[in-house]
Amino acid sequence: MSLVLLIEQVLNGLQFGVMLFLMAAGLTLIFGVMGLINLAHGSFYMIGAFAAAATAAATGSFLLALAASLVAAAVAGAIVEMTVIRRLYNRDHLDQVLATFALILIFSEGTRWLVGSFPLFLDIPDYLAGPISLPFGIQYPQYRLAIIAVGLVVAGGLFALIAKTRIGIQIRAGESDREMIAALGVDISKLYTFVFALGAALAGIAGALIGAIQSVQVGMGEPVLILAFVVIVIGGIGSIKGALLGALLVGLTDTLAGFLLPTAFGLVMDPASAASVGSSLASMSIYILMAGVLLFRPTGLFGSS
């Protein structure tokens, strides 16, 4: 096990974490401001990826594809919010879970109906393909580094939006006291639609960015969604800071566990058993992390009780 390999895995973990943050930020915002659990968030990830793949195939431009993913997901989010989500704000969590689960069914099977089960492909643009040389003799894919950069820029933008803009103040106020901001004359329905669409857009661009590394197919959103839930539970529901920290923790834990555990077990077992035991444990590692955090902080690291 070399230092080079370790650093590469750490970078992979950061890249994974940054993507999780984009998903988790939307989820946690939506819950923090509207008090709504949204299981359909993974569908926006998928819609973003499909929109990007379609746009890239039509125009050949990766940048246009990214823009399309943002727009498509945001529009889908706005429409869903106005037709379905709106009716759920005053319902209990069970109803929200069920209704958004129903949306997953509709979106996933609906997409499969329209597009078929075969995965689409989104290509990494030529100017980002290939490795870049880093210190310590590391050759790391430029694209993944770009993802980390884009993710951090988006995170920065989100923090700035919340901290410095008028909408950000409304969002923060809405998180502390929903009834009060309505009484103060803020147009709640527009704010909620905006927040929901913003969350969807973040999921959409995450889907597009990852779609170039993995494939674009139906059902790609749900595994990421569940991980995003783990992230916001660890970080504290409603806290964007928590979502960032949680996402990086989860990303690093999952990647490093997958890399280190089989090797560690290889010291005491034969390679075949070590690989299987190691990878079993690695796949459970994030959940163990989450259970551990919740034991000490039942509302997550930055959550309020």
Place this chain on the structure above:
Amino acid sequence: MRKETILNACVLLGLLAVPLWALSVDEPFIITLATKAVIFAIAGVGLNFALGLGGLVSLGHAAFFGIGGYTMGILASHAQNYAPLMEWPLVIEGTKSMPVIWLFAVLFSSLFALVIGALSLRTSGVYFIMITLAFGQMLFFFMISWPAYGGEDGLVIYVRNGFPGLNTLDPIQFFGICFALLCIVLFLVSRMARSSFGLALSGARQNEERMQAVGMVPYRLYLIAFTISGAITGLSGALFADLNRFVSPTMFSWQTSGEIMIFIILGGTGRLFGPVVGAAVFILLEHMLGGLSEFWHVYLGAILLGVVLFARGGLIQLVAGREVAHD
């Protein structure tokens, strides 16, 4: 007699009548469908004990469904391969006897439910929902990467397990076993719901502060309910594995957790027969809509959305009216 009781009796009779009719017209496939409905009903009754009575929204109940299934899979596969599970310090052989398998399925799912519940119930609300989902996922990924029992491909059990005195390969006899178990489970759950424990559990669901003020600890009530609930769903998992003679990690998936919840919602949460009606309707939809379109989940989603938004009390409420407080 209450409308709901009449409805329940009709549902039970209907569930019995359909396979008997299918037997007379020699349509074993329909008997299998009815068996599937009964097994799903048991799974739903299990979840409903925690969810309907206790208000515990567990999005990871597939964990127990899977544990029950894999208990059967592991015990039966060792038996069919004539290889003991363990040779030291004790010799533990596999088994293909249903009652023994059920005993262990219930035992192990209770154990897991106790542990998962003890950890998860330290949280509440949204956190609880997500942590239960996460535990389900944890088991799903574990099972996929455990090669000893098939991993992603799952395990095939060549011959259905045995029940003393019956030919379990005969569809109607296996149906009979499952139906009898459903009736027993329904009876037990209905007694527990009306008992002091049930009164306290439902009281905690409505108002935890009130329970504390009368000197009862909600956490303990929830944990017991969650454990019992996991045990019942675990039993259904073992039966499901026997029905298909196959276990796979999808039994642990979040989609399965969601489906179990759908049964309850379609029928009506908190109603004794809610999951029974819901499971029957689900099987009906799967069969009829599935025949029309490969993408029938879109319709299922639409129906579910409709029920949640507009018919929240489920089918039982539509037919028999609002719930009456227990006398």
Place this chain on the structure above:
Amino acid sequence: MTDPILDVRNVSKSFGALKASDDISLNLVPGEIHALIGPNGAGKSTLIKQIAGGLKADSGEVWFDGEDVTHKTTVARARLGLGRTFQVSSLAMDYTVAQNVVLGALGHRGKIGLKGFFRPAMKDKALLEVAHDALAQVGLEEFANAITSELSHGQRRQLEVAVALTLSPKVFLMDEPMAGLGAEGSQRLTGFLDQLRHKAPILLVEHDMDAVFSLADRISVLVYGEIVATGTVDEIRSNPIVRTAYLGEDDAQ
């Protein structure tokens, strides 16, 4: 004076910069009704929570029946005999009146036991006896099968008292039981509480001054988190600090 059954010693609680409870001491002796009055925002609910168990005091102690309960949970204190009614009725709303009271009886019983998982609760003779007895005392017997959410506000207050009765408590903590009751309801409740004091002493938080003056053996006045005076009805009525801080403002009503 006999030994107090409830003894609050130098209890303090701050929420950030706000001192909600400032070195509060008061006690409750057997057979008395000790009223706690004060303007809105004085910290009465915060104090009640620290006595009943929902809130942990920053400093000070709460002694109940000779035991230090400062670090005990709400449930533990309820089991020791601390009965409580809530300012905003806290009941199982989907249940009938009878079911709510049986819950109290069940809590008093303490154990559910194996039979408690299979025997119907509402047919348990022992539980029903305690329940009906409590309902009879508050006058709600005819409403036993009414759904709690359909009760009037006053009836819910009565139900709260009935549930507290089933616990055979050693002390009653009552948080504004008269709130929302009309003149007739208040009179009835006043008469009821007058008798109740012989079963167990009552720490009564109230705004209804007529009730307070006719019932209380002692009154403590809480202003901005501090007890500014404790004494008999006459002493408090004539106390100048109290008049300006509290009663003076109320006179204008």
